[in-house]
Amino acid sequence: MSYVVEMLNIRKEFPGIVANDNITLTLKKGEIHALLGENGAGKSTLMGVLFGMYQPEKGIIKIREKEVKITSPNVANQLGIGMVHQHFKLVENFTVTENIILGSEPLKGMVLDIDKAAKRIAELSKHYGLNVDPHSKIEDISVGMQQRVEIMKMLYREAEVLIFDEPTAVLTPHEIEELMKIMRNLINEGKSIIIITHKLKEIKAVADRCTVIRRGKGIGTVNVKETSTAQMAEMMVGREVNFKVDKKASTPGEVVLQIDSLSVKNNRKVLGLKNFSVEVKRGEIFGIAGVEGNGQSEIVEAITGLRKVESGKILLNGKEITNIPIRKRIESGIGHIPEDRHRRGLVLDYTLENNMVLEVYNKPPFAKAGLLNGSAIKNYAKSILENFDVRSGEGGASIARTLSGGNQQKAIIGREMELDPDLLIAVQPTRGLDVGSIEYIHKRLIEHRDKGKAVLLVSLELDEVLQLSDRIAIVNNGELIGTVIASETNENEVGLMMAGVSKERSV
Amino acid sequence: MRNTIVSLISIVLGLIAGGLLMLFIGASPIEGYTYLFQGALKNISRIGDTLATATPLIFSGLAVAFAFRTGLFNIGASGQMLIGGLAATAVALTFDLSRPILLIVMVLAGIIGGGLWAFIPGLFKAKFNVHEVVSTIMMNWIAYWTVYYVVPGYFKGEFLETESRKLAEETTLRTPWLTELFQGSYINLGLFFGVIAVIIMAFIINKTTLGFELKAVGFNRHAAEYAGMKVNRNIILSMLISGALAGLGGVALYTGNASSMQIGILPSQGYDGIAVALLGANSPVGVFFAALLFGILYSGTGFMNAMIEIPPELANTIIAIIIYFAATSVLIHRVLNKFRKTRSNSNDVDGPVGKKGEA
Numbered sequence: 001m002s003y004v005v006e007m008l009n010i011r012k013e014f015p016g017i018v019a020n021d022n023i024t025l026t027l028k029k030g031e032i033h034a035l036l037g038e039n040g041a042g043k044s045t046l047m048g049v050l051f052g053m054y055q056p057e058k059g060i061i062k063i064r065e066k067e068v069k070i071t072s073p074n075v076a077n078q079l080g081i082g083m084v085h086q087h088f089k090l091v092e093n094f095t096v097t098e099n100i101i102l103g104s105e106p107l108k109g110m111v112l113d114i115d116k117a118a119k120r121i122a123e124l125s126k127h128y129g130l131n132v133d134p135h136s137k138i139e140d141i142s143v144g145m146q147q148r149v150e151i152m153k154m155l156y157r158e159a160e161v162l163i164f165d166e167p168t169a170v171l172t173p174h175e176i177e178e179l180m181k182i183m184r185n186l187i188n189e190g191k192s193i194i195i196i197t198h199k200l201k202e203i204k205a206v207a208d209r210c211t212v213i214r215r216g217k218g219i220g221t222v223n224v225k226e227t228s229t230a231q232m233a234e235m236m237v238g239r240e241v242n243f244k245v246d247k248k249a250s251t252p253g254e255v256v257l258q259i260d261s262l263s264v265k266n267n268r269k270v271l272g273l274k275n276f277s278v279e280v281k282r283g284e285i286f287g288i289a290g291v292e293g294n295g296q297s298e299i300v301e302a303i304t305g306l307r308k309v310e311s312g313k314i315l316l317n318g319k320e321i322t323n324i325p326i327r328k329r330i331e332s333g334i335g336h337i338p339e340d341r342h343r344r345g346l347v348l349d350y351t352l353e354n355n356m357v358l359e360v361y362n363k364p365p366f367a368k369a370g371l372l373n374g375s376a377i378k379n380y381a382k383s384i385l386e387n388f389d390v391r392s393g394e395g396g397a398s399i400a401r402t403l404s405g406g407n408q409q410k411a412i413i414g415r416e417m418e419l420d421p422d423l424l425i426a427v428q429p430t431r432g433l434d435v436g437s438i439e440y441i442h443k444r445l446i447e448h449r450d451k452g453k454a455v456l457l458v459s460l461e462l463d464e465v466l467q468l469s470d471r472i473a474i475v476n477n478g479e480l481i482g483t484v485i486a487s488e489t490n491e492n493e494v495g496l497m498m499a500g501v502s503k504e505r506s507v
Numbered sequence: 508m509r510n511t512i513v514s515l516i517s518i519v520l521g522l523i524a525g526g527l528l529m530l531f532i533g534a535s536p537i538e539g540y541t542y543l544f545q546g547a548l549k550n551i552s553r554i555g556d557t558l559a560t561a562t563p564l565i566f567s568g569l570a571v572a573f574a575f576r577t578g579l580f581n582i583g584a585s586g587q588m589l590i591g592g593l594a595a596t597a598v599a600l601t602f603d604l605s606r607p608i609l610l611i612v613m614v615l616a617g618i619i620g621g622g623l624w625a626f627i628p629g630l631f632k633a634k635f636n637v638h639e640v641v642s643t644i645m646m647n648w649i650a651y652w653t654v655y656y657v658v659p660g661y662f663k664g665e666f667l668e669t670e671s672r673k674l675a676e677e678t679t680l681r682t683p684w685l686t687e688l689f690q691g692s693y694i695n696l697g698l699f700f701g702v703i704a705v706i707i708m709a710f711i712i713n714k715t716t717l718g719f720e721l722k723a724v725g726f727n728r729h730a731a732e733y734a735g736m737k738v739n740r741n742i743i744l745s746m747l748i749s750g751a752l753a754g755l756g757g758v759a760l761y762t763g764n765a766s767s768m769q770i771g772i773l774p775s776q777g778y779d780g781i782a783v784a785l786l787g788a789n790s791p792v793g794v795f796f797a798a799l800l801f802g803i804l805y806s807g808t809g810f811m812n813a814m815i816e817i818p819p820e821l822a823n824t825i826i827a828i829i830i831y832f833a834a835t836s837v838l839i840h841r842v843l844n845k846f847r848k849t850r851s852n853s854n855d856v857d858g859p860v861g862k863k864g865e866a
Binding site: 304343359362372 | 715716717718719723727729730731732735737
C-alpha cells in the first residue's frame with residue numbers, strides 16, 4: 001500500500017490552545033479522504049500544516065514516503081500539493097486563463113503567450129470534464145464555475161494532492177453533484193484528494209475513508225462504506241446526534257405577513273421577483289425553497305426594507321409596510337437573521353455588547369436623551385449571550401470578529417429572538433455551521449413558532465427546508481411556482497418545482 | 508493602549524531618524540534636539556507660542572479623525588479652515604458689536620462656514636455616491652479661489668492687495684490676560700475652544716447614541732442599514748461636524764494666531780490634520796497630544812536653525828518620518844507580536860484557532 005501523504009502524530013500549539021494534538025492522517029494514492037470535525041476542531045490548522053502555513057511542534061510529514069519539511073505554501077506547491085480555498089482567490093475582471101496562469105505566466109520571448117495557456121487549459125478541461133471556458137471573465141461565471149477555475153489552477157500546476165476546504169458551502173445542490181462527479185474524475189486520473197467538511201451526507205456520497213478530529217484530537221479513521229452517518233456524527237460531536245427535527249404539528253393562526261403581487265428589481269436592475277404573493281401565519285414555519293438567485297434575496301430584502309419595491313404590497317399584521325423605513329419595520333415586529341452575517345448581521349469591529357443592541361441602542365433603558373447607558377447594555381447583552389450559549393473569550397466585551405462563525409450566528413439569532421418579533425425571517429440560518437449548532441438553532445426556531453409567532457425560513461439546503469417548514473413555497477426565476485405542505489411532499493417533488501416544473505397543487 | 512504604544516514607537520523612531528539626518532549633515536543630534544526643544548519650551552512665552560501653533564492642528568486633527576470614525580476621509584480640512592476663517596474675518600471687519608457678542612458670532616460664522624464646506628461633499632456622497640476624497644479636494648480649491656476673490660474685493664488691506672485688513676486687537680481671539688500670562692505670546696482663546704472640542708468629541712463618540720450610529724456606519728454601513736440606521740443622514744452629519752471643527756480651526760488660525768488673511772495660500776494645517784489624526788489613532792485625546800507634539804516640532808525649528816546650521820525643513824522631515832512609521836504601524840504591530848512570541852516561547856499568535864476564542 002503506497003501513501004501519497006502521511007502526517008504522523010502532528011502536534012500544533014497556539015498560545016493557550018493545542019489546536020492539533022497527536023493527529024495522524026494518511027492519504028492513499030487515488031482516494032478521496034474526508035477530514036471531518038466541528039467548527040474549531042482543528043481541521044484547517046491541520047491542513048495549514050500540510051500546506052506549509054504553520055510549522056508543527058511535533059510529528060512527521062512524509063510525501064511519497066520521503067520525509068519532508070514544508071516551510072511555506074510554495075514548498076507545498078513544489079511537492080505537488082494544491083489547495084482550493086473556501087473563499088476563492090480570483091481576480092474578478094480577469095479571464096479564466098489569466099487567473100490560472102497568474103504567477104507562472106508562459107512567455108513567448110518578451111510577451112505573454114496567452115494562446116498557448118488557453119489551449120492547455122482547454123485540453124485539461126476536456127480531460128477532467130471540467131467544462132471551463134478559458135476565455136470567459138470570472139465576474140460573468142457562476143460560483144460553481146469559479147470553483148472549477150480554482151481546481152484548474154491546481155491541475156495547471158500539476159498538483160497530485162488536492163485539498164478542498166469546505167468546497168460545497170457555496171454551491172447549489174446541483175453544483176454539488178457536479179463537483180462530486182469532477183472529484184471522481186480526478187481520482188480516476190490518479191490524483192488524490194483531501195476534502196475538509198462537516199457535511200456527512202457528502203462524505204457518504206464521495207469519500208473512501210474519513211478521519212475524524214474533535215477538539216484538536218484525532219478520534220480515528222474509518223472506511224466510509226462500513227460506517228453509518230450516525231456513527232460518524234457521534235465520533236465528531238462526542239455524543240449521539242439527533243438528525244430528525246422534533247416538532248409537533250403546527251397550529252396556524254391568523255395571517256402575520258401578507259405579500260400581495262410583489263415585484264422587485266434585482267442588482268442588475270431587472271425584475272428579480274415578479275408578481276409574488278404568499279401569506280405567512282402565526283404558529284407556522286414557512287419555508288422558501290429554490291436554487292440560489294431565484295428571487296429569495298429580493299423577497300427578504302423587500303420585506304425588511306433593504307430593497308425598494310417596484311409594485312405590489314406587503315402587509316404585516318394587516319398594516320401596510322411596503323414603503324416604511326427599516327427601523328419602523330423592526331419596531332412593528334420583524335426580526336431578521338440575515339444571509340451574510342459578516343456583511344449585514346454584525347459590526348465586526350464592535351464588541352458583542354454593542355452588537356446585541358444594534359437595533360435598540362436608542363431606546364430606553366439603553367439610551368436616555370441621546371446618552372448611552374453602558375450598564376443596561378452590558379446586562380442585556382449578558383443575558384442574551386448566556387441564554388443562547390454564545391462562547392467568546394471575554395464575554396460581552398469581546399470584539400465580534402474574534403468569535404467563531406457558529407458563535408457569531410448564535411449571537412445574531414439571540415439578538416433577533418430577544419426582540420420577540422411577530423415575524424422572524426431566517427435566511428440560511430445554519431450556513432457553514434456544525435451539526436451541534438445546527439441542532440440547537442433548529443430547536444430555537446421551532447420554539448419561536450410554538451410561541452405563536454411566524455417564521456419565514458429561506459434556505460438553499462433543501463433538507464433543512466423540508467425538515468423545519470410546515471409549508472413551503474418554491475421559487476424559480478423570480479416567480480412563485482407553487483406552495484406545498486411539507487409533510488405531504490418529498491425531495492423529488494420540490495426539486496422538480498425548483499427547476500421550474502410547476503404542479504397543479506396549491507395550498 | 509496598543510495604539511498609544513505604536514504611536515510612541517513611531518515618534519521615537521522618527522526622532523532617531525531625524526538625529527541620523529542631523530549627523531549626516533554634520534551637526535550634533537544632541538545639540539540639535541536640545542535647541543529644538545528649547546526653541547519650543549524654553550520659556551513661558553515660547554510655550555505659549557507652541558500651544559498656539561498646536562491649536563489649529565488640534566482642530567484639523569479632530570476634523571479628520573471624526574470623519575474617519577464614520578468611514579469618511581475628509582481631505583478638505585484646508586478649504587474648510589479657509590472658509591471658516593474667511594467667515595469669521597468678514598464678521599469681525601463688518602459688524603460693530605461688543606467684544607463677547609462679536610466673538611460668539613465669529614465662532615458661529617466659522618463653524619457654519621466650515622460645516623457648509625464639508626456638508627456639500629457629504630451631500631454628494633450620500634445622494635450621488637461621489638467619493639469624498641475627490642469632492643473635498645475640489646472644495647479646497649473653490650475655497651482657495653473664493654478667498655482670492657473676496658479678500659481683495661471686499662476686505663483689501665491698507666498697503667497690500669494680497670492681504671485683508673488687519674483685525675483690531677479687540678476683535679481677535681487674543682485676550683490681554685492670556686497674552687500677559689504667557690509674556691507676550693500669541694496664544695489665544697482658540698486653545699480653550701480646542702480643549703472643549705476634544706472633550707465634546709470624546710463625549711459624542713463614546714457616550715451618545717449619535718456616536719454609536721456614526722461608528723457603526725463607519726465600521727460597516729451594510730450592518731448599520733440592516734439595523735435601521737439612516738446611513739446617508741449619518742454620512743452628511745458626520746461631514747458637517749467634521750467641517751465645523753475644521754472651520755473653528757480656521758477661526759483660531761486667522762483671527763487668533765494671525766490677524767489677517769492672505770490670498771493664494773491653502774493652510775498646510777489642514778493637511779497636517781491627516782497626520783495628526785493618524786498619529787493620534789483617531790481618538791480625541793490622541794489627537795490632542797499629537798497636535799501638541801507637532802506644535803513643538805514646528806515652533807522649535809526656527810530656534811534650532813538660528814542656533815546651529817540645521818535647516819528648518821528638518822522639522823518637516825522628522826514629522827514626515829514619524830507619519831511614515833505611524834502609517835506603517837502594521838510593521839510595528841508585527842514586531843510587537845514577535846517580541847511577545849519570543850517571550851511566551853510559541854509562535855503563530857494569529858493562528859485561526861487562537862483567534863476564535865473558543866478553547
